[in-house]
Amino acid sequence: MLFDIIFIRHGETEFNREWRMQGRQDSPLTAEGRAQVLALGRTMAAHLNAIDSWFISPLGRVRETSQILRDCFERESGAIALPQEEVHDRLVEIHCGDFEGRTQQEIDADMLTRIRKSPAMRYPGGENMLEVVDRAREFLDHWKTLIPTPFAGEHRTVVISHGNFIRAMMAAICDLPPEAGIRALLHNAAVCRFIARDQDYFFRMVNWNDRSHTHGGNPFGPV
Template sequence: MSEYPDLLILRHGETTWNREARMQGAQDSPLTAAGRAQARHQGAVLSAFGCEGHAWYASPQGRAWQTAELANTQGAAITADARLAEIAVGDWSGLLFDTIRAEAPHLFEDADSLAWYDHAPGGEGLAAVAARTLAFLDALTGPAVVVTHGITSRILRCHLLGLPWSRFDTLQCGQGVVWHLSKRQQQRLS
């Protein structure tokens, strides 16, 4: 594993589909009022922490991009990077989690595991997310603010912590959260 620059990783704020417990994947739904407030709070956290001189990168998906714009109180240029997009879930996009569980209950026998993402019909798969996020990290040349999604954030943090990416489901993830990662350590700032 390479030594990576310091990163501040944000998950987008709450969306209407998050609230409805729908799979978004490559699709999008708008931030809720709570999601916009979470993004503004992330901006306040970043301002207090200090992120001057950090490059800004965001998933091009609307929910992450809008979060980046709201959190970017310093007006830094934001670069869209498709390697930060959320895992594509194919035919499950737009479905309620309960519908997926009812259609494929065997995938959810281990309540602590999120490995069921690998079984989405027409989906991307976790290994593909791990490969593209590692390529993103390997291309970084300095400290950065990264605005992304739940699964993508966890896999990014596994790389940065020196964990196998397959352990992504052991990491916490919340909307409106800011993680500081430095020298294989992470700290939740919000």
């Protein structure tokens, strides 16, 4: 028995490049962001022989990332029938409230530092990381309902989301304190992979912030 969940952060966006707070706002992928995702899609198509479920955040930058990845499978791996894409509201990025759309230079630096160091500190008019960790746990609870009991075999899930959400998920899925998530670095189009070998869902982290696909590597090797 093997449960394999692959979390992917969206490719670089215009706001990312400008160091602008994005949150629930949106901006398109840059040319570099599309290239990052294309490299990942080709690697996925070459090395993943089955995907059982596919979840995405509703925001446009994730939808664009997902479409590039799925197009790669259609072009380069016709043997795999991809599952239907399921949009899940709990996968959305942290709400940065009044800071959204502003560059980091336009925001009070001391306040931003306090928010980033404390999971209980809330963005003005937005969320804190504790709430995002709760959303991550709710998504996991939903995902577990899709698995029949008893289950034998392998189940692989792809989840495309956002930097802060995936950091929160790391704390949720590994039963770590929320502080663990805010200390983790996560780049655009990076892969984070977790596996469990029984229906107690005791997940272990296999990859974090893996960008080996950008230089010919494979984040999806056997575990």
